[in-house]
Amino acid sequence: MRWILPSFLLLAGADALLRPDGVGRAPALGWNSWNAYNCEIDADKILTAANEVVNLGLKSLGYEYINIDDCWSVKSGRDPTTQRIIPDPDKFPDGISGVADQVHALGLKLGIYSSAGTTTCAGYPASLGYENIDAEAFAEWGVDYLKYDNCGVPTNLTDEYTYCVPDSTDGSFFPNGTCVNLTDAAPAGYNWATSTTAKRYKRMRNALESVNRTILYSLCDWGQADVNDWGNATGNSWRMSGDITPYWSRIAEIANENSFLMNYANYYGYPDPDMLEVGNGNLTLAENRAHFALWAAMKAPLIIGTPLDTIDTSHLTILSNTYLLTFHQDPAVGRPAYPYKWGYNADWTFDPVHPAEYWSGPSPALNGTLVVMLNTQDTTQTRTAYWKEIPELEDAYAAGSRGFRVRDAWSGNDLGCVRNKYGVRLGAHDVAVLVVGGSC
Numbered sequence: 338m339r340w341i342l343p344s345f346l347l348l349a350g351a352d353a354l355l356r357p358d359g360v361g362r363a364p365a366l367g368w369n370s371w372n373a374y375n376c377e378i379d380a381d382k383i384l385t386a387a388n389e390v391v392n393l394g395l396k397s398l399g400y401e402y403i404n405i406d407d408c409w410s411v412k413s414g415r416d417p418t419t420q421r422i423i424p425d426p427d428k429f430p431d432g433i434s435g436v437a438d439q440v441h442a443l444g445l446k447l448g449i450y451s452s453a454g455t456t457t458c459a460g461y462p463a464s465l466g467y468e469n470i471d472a473e474a475f476a477e478w479g480v481d482y483l484k485y486d487n488c489g490v491p492t493n494l495t496d497e498y499t500y501c502v503p504d505s506t507d508g509s510f511f512p513n514g515t516c517v518n519l520t521d522a523a524p525a526g527y528n529w530a531t532s533t534t535a536k537r538y539k540r541m542r543n544a545l546e547s548v549n550r551t552i553l554y555s556l557c558d559w560g561q562a563d564v565n566d567w568g569n570a571t572g573n574s575w576r577m578s579g580d581i582t583p584y585w586s587r588i589a590e591i592a593n594e595n596s597f598l599m600n601y602a603n604y605y606g607y608p609d610p611d612m613l614e615v616g617n618g619n620l621t622l623a624e625n626r627a628h629f630a631l632w633a634a635m636k637a638p639l640i641i642g643t644p645l646d647t648i649d650t651s652h653l654t655i656l657s658n659t660y661l662l663t664f665h666q667d668p669a670v671g672r673p674a675y676p677y678k679w680g681y682n683a684d685w686t687f688d689p690v691h692p693a694e695y696w697s698g699p700s701p702a703l704n705g706t707l708v709v710m711l712n713t714q715d716t717t718q719t720r721t722a723y724w725k726e727i728p729e730l731e732d733a734y735a736a737g738s739r740g741f742r743v744r745d746a747w748s749g750n751d752l753g754c755v756r757n758k759y760g761v762r763l764g765a766h767d768v769a770v771l772v773v774g775g776s777c
């Protein structure tokens with residue numbers, strides 16, 4: 338089938354926020370403290386992560402941002418003279434700039450966190466009303482990335498509506514699922530660019546653009562105020578859902594929502610299904626694999642969220658998959674993989690338990706097509722890629738080609754010239770990743 342989107346989704350990349358030096362062009366690769374440590378952070382943990390990114394070979398694969406999440410500052414308030422947020426001297430004795438210097442010395446970049454409110458989600462001072470002061474401080478400290486959350490919003494700046502306009506043509510289909518809760522959905526025709534949420538995020542964008550340092554801008558408004566509509570012009574990525582957790586049910590739920598947003602993803606602007614949980618909780622190896630493959634195929638920012646000094650080899654191997662990373666960072670094609678068939682469900686079904694199972698996307702850097710097949714079921718199943726169904730192979734197929742060269746992206750094995758289809762048995766929540774090359 339063809340990737341035909343409802344017209345309101347056909348706005349891909351048009352008004353993306355372009356940044357100097359290609360910053361934010363491809364989706365970000367890095368590490369963040371939140372999923373690993375929550376508030377229990379300090380300079381040692383951040384620098385350990387940075388050193389491990391180098392030692393484990395992740396830097397040479399492209400991972401570059403080391404991001405400090407919530408809880409890095411003095412909670413009681415700003416510096417009375419400068420009005421700046423004060424780095425917690427117990428956690429960060431050399432300040433944020435001291436950490437930045439060491440991260441930069443490793444050839445990596447440093448990220449920080451604030452919120453478009455008066456406090457962060459954990460109750461620390463945040464940037465609303467102080468956008469310029471904070472952007473200047475971040476730039477001066479050597480910060481390269483800002484994750485900007487949506488907590489601590491004063492009541493006079495909250496929006497009347499939180500979620501998207503229901504699709505009038507079909508009340509059951511919602512692009513990001515959040516409209517399912519219709520109690521605070523906006524009426525048809527509502528212009529989200531005028532929402533106070535959009536305005537709060539644009540204030541920080543303007544502040545970041547005014548400073549003498551390029552700081553990647555990562556929006557975290559959890560999909561509210563139809564951020565898909567204005568996120569592309571405002572930041573380099575935008576969270577499209579609430580928080581991820583290390584459970585397959587949550588990963589599948591977010592993948593399902595994000596699968597409907599793929600036409601928004603392109604150079605300089607990516608919907609963000611939240612940071613990786615690879616290595617966390619009790620996810621099976623198959624679930625870790627599927628999570629990473631889906632996030633890479635969707636061109637989500639790939640931000641590792643597990644302690645790297647204790648990571649299992651099996652999890653590190655997943656995060657290091659060169660085929661998926663090459664697809665994700667392709668310098669010639671910005672669009673992600675799209676579902677070409679839902680598989681378990683009829684096409685375009687919104688199902689938090691069984692997201693789309695068959696995905697494909699072109700990759701000149703891979704010299705072929707990335708094909709992802711997912712088993713969303715709880716039992717072992719067969720999934721089969723039929724060449725004739727894959728949009729990227731359509732022309733060659735129509736011209737008579739029946740065989741294509743195939744590589745298994747997990748084993749790296751060349752599967753040779755495969756005719757017509759490739760079927761595979763997949764355990765519960767496991768995924769096959771193929772690179773389908775030229776005809777043969």
Ligand code: GAL
Binds near residue numbers: 371458459488
């Ligand atoms: C949430 C955000 C998380 C994390 C947390 C910190 O709002 O989605 O990713 O940053 O706040 O308190």
